[in-house]
Amino acid sequence: MSGQTEERVEVLWTSTGTDTIRVxxxxxxxxxxxxxxxxxxxxxxxxxxxxxxxxxxILCKGDSRGLECLTDAQSYQWKRNGKIIDGAKDKIYLAFxxxxxxxHIKSGIxxxxxxxxxxxxxxxxxPSILGDKExxx
Numbered sequence: 843m844s845g846q847t848e849e850r851v852e853v854l855w856t857s858t859g860t861d862t863i864r865v866x867x868x869x870x871x872x873x874x875x876x877x878x879x880x881x882x883x884x885x886x887x888x889x890x891x892x893x894x895x896x897x898x899x900i901l902c903k904g905d906s907r908g909l910e911c912l913t914d915a916q917s918y919q920w921k922r923n924g925k926i927i928d929g930a931k932d933k934i935y936l937a938f939x940x941x942x943x944x945x946h947i948k949s950g951i952x953x954x955x956x957x958x959x960x961x962x963x964x965x966x967x968x969p970s971i972l973g974d975k976e977x978x979x
Contacts, residue, residue: 858884888913888954890947894961901940901963909935909959915947937961 853863860883868875895908911918911933920930922941937943940963946955 858886860884885952888915888947888949888952890915890945890954890956892943892945892956892959894959899959899961901937901961903963903965906936906938907961909937909943909945909961911945911947911956913947913956915949917948919946920944921946939963 860881863880863882865878866875890911890913892909892911901907918931918933920927920935921944940961942958942960944956944958947953
């Protein structure tokens with residue numbers, strides 16, 4: 843535990859469950875002290891998973907790729923290259939640009955952010971016609 847002599851205290855838990863924290867405050871001038879107890883619940887962090895439609899991270903130039911958060915939540919916020927995408931607050935997001943996508947979700951008091959899903963853009967192939975170009979009807 844850090845911050846034992848400061849106004850702010852940080853506690854790091856390594857497992858889930860319920861525990862009690864005792865905070866003691868002592869007036870250094872008078873020696874008077876007061877204890878306060880807090881009951882805290884430690885819950886598992888949410889680690890959302892995302893996938894692209896078709897499970898491909900390929901984005902053809904001028905096309906789009908659907909991205910989906912596979913974790914149910916109360917709210918969603920998609921990001922591209924670490925920046926919030928305005929209005930992208932649904933479970934599914936339609937991406938039109940290459941980049942590194944994540945989704946930040948909230949469910950109750952818990953929240954979490956997904957791993958990065960990288961979309962890579964490729965040029966479309968250039969069609970060519972080989973052989974006789976004359977059509978007989």
